[in-house]
Amino acid sequence: MPERRDLPPSPPGIPVFGNAVQFVRDPFGFVRESARTTGDVFRMRFPGADVYVLAHPDHVETALLDRESFGKLDDFSIAFGDALLAVEGDRWRRQRHAMESFFDPTRIREHADTMVSLAGRRAERWTDGSTVRIDTEMRSLALRNLFEVVLGYAPTADELDELAETAHALNLWFEPTSWVLPAWVPTPARRSFRRGVARMRDHARSLLAEGGDEPEEGSLLAKLATLRDDPDSGVDEAEVLDQVVGMVFAGHETTALSLTFALQLLGANPAVAERVFDELDETLDGPPSAADLEELPVLDRVIHETMRLYPPVHAIPRVTEAPVTLDAHTIPADETVLLSTWCLHRDPREYDDPETFAPRRWASTTPRDRGYSFVPFGGGPRICIGRHLAELELKATLAEVCRRYRIEATGSLDVSPQMTTQPDGPVTIRVTDRRR
Structure with a gap:
């Protein structure tokens, strides 16, 4: 056990509660200010537990590459069981090998037309001059893309709405008010989370029953059903259910968030949006093809910058498997560590004018x-x-939406850290038809 003086420094706090009050009031602001004033490795003191934060690229690289010292947090198993998101070692390698062909860039590129078509069908529902709630629209669209492109299943509109709402509840385990309290405290967010996990497993079971008997050939759902039914695969139904739950959440949530943030940012920055419109007008003659999508550098930059300013995963959680020394400070074994994507992406040492x-x-x-x-x-x-x-x-989605509509943000963008970077309230834009 390291000496107390060897532990990473902590920001000033208050007796008993430590840094809990500051973190709950302004999670992103507190973490960034702590990194600036306390150091690239620091310790947040919460009732019952400390949480360590890494805010330098070198330390994040160490944590992501050194799998002997940094493991996956148990919280992922609570949500996703034995899904690829949660497992380690040989099980992770076996699952990754079984699934990575479904995400091969060449295979994915073959579905560009499907993605454009789905975006077009969604945008066609919007009326000229209307206000659109894009956080819910993009969540539903991203979920449909996942099902049709990867899982090989066409859910109904009602199924999509129910799945999107249920998957969204999985964020709640990481609510700031829950983070600062011991794991045994039954906060409202944790109760909602557990209900969401149970409902997601029910949905996964139904999907396998409905789509697993005669799934689309070559789909991930077909692969999972085959593994489930093969006594020599070493994969039982519980693990298959976990994979479906993990894929439904991870396969759409972060993409939906990035689409939401990108559309809001374009709506709030008309000069940038005009450059995107000009590029699309010069490149496209109708809906974009896969080849067209490779010829849109301005849109590429918008996507990179959106994911820098609003990374959908604001922090990557890990647990120390052994004591780890960074910057002459030692983090003990069995401690929660957050690799702060938010701090990295907004660090003025790495990016000029990082808030812009x-x-x-x-x-x-x-x-x-x-x-x-x-x-x-x-x-x-x-x-x-x-x-x-x-x-x-x-x-594909941004190109098709911006080909059709001029966009105006109708409010500010505030975010809250849950499992992912969540909008703190509805996100809306006003759309005006550009084709007239």
Whole structure:
């Protein structure tokens, strides 16, 4: 056990509650200010437990690559059981190998037309001059993309609404008010979370029953059903259910958030939006094709900048498997560690004017150039398996929506840290038909 003086420093707090009050009042602001004033490795003191934060690219790289010292948090198993999101070691390697062909960039690219069509059908429902609640619209659209492109199942509109609402509840385990309290405290958010987990498993069971008997050939649902029914696969029904739950949540939630943030930011930054419109007008002659989507650098920059300013995963949680020393400070074993994507992406040492939405900053650099200062999909061996799906879906959807509509934001964008970076209230835009 390290000496008390060897532990990372803590921001000033108050007796008994430590940093809990500051964190609950302004989670993002408190973490960023603490990184600025306390250091790139610091310790938040909460009742019953400390939480350690890493806010430097080098430390985040260490945590993502050193899987002997940093493991997955048990909280993921509570939500996703034995899904790819939660498991470690041989089980992770077996699951990753079984599923990665479904997310191969070449295979995903074949579905570009489907993504454009789904976006067009969704946008066709909007009327000229209307106000659209894009957070719910994009959640439903991203979920339909996941089902039709990956799972090979066409849910009804009612199924989509129910699935989207249920999956959204899985964020609640990471509500700031829950983070600062011991795990045994039954907060309202935790109760809602547990109900959401139970409902998601019921949905997964129904999907396998309805779509698993005669799934679309070559779909992930077909693969999972085959594994479930093969006595030699080593995969039982419980693990298959976990995979469906994990895929339904992770396969649409972060993409829906990035679409929501991108549309709101374009609506709030008309000069940037005009550059996007000009590029689309010069490139497209109707709905974008897969080849067209590769010729839209301005839209690429908008997507990169959206994911920098509002990373859908604001922090990557880990647990120390052994004592870890960083910056001459030692984090003990069995401690919760947050790799703060939010801090990395808004660090003035890494990005000029980091609070400003400035897609032009990506004209002379790339995500690869930024290394571990830009990690919207994580990094290392466990980098998000669905990143190519998300990137193509973002581009296809934004291109088709912006081909059709001029966008005006009708409110500000406030966010709250849950499992993902959630809008703090409805997000709306006003749409005006550009084709007239």
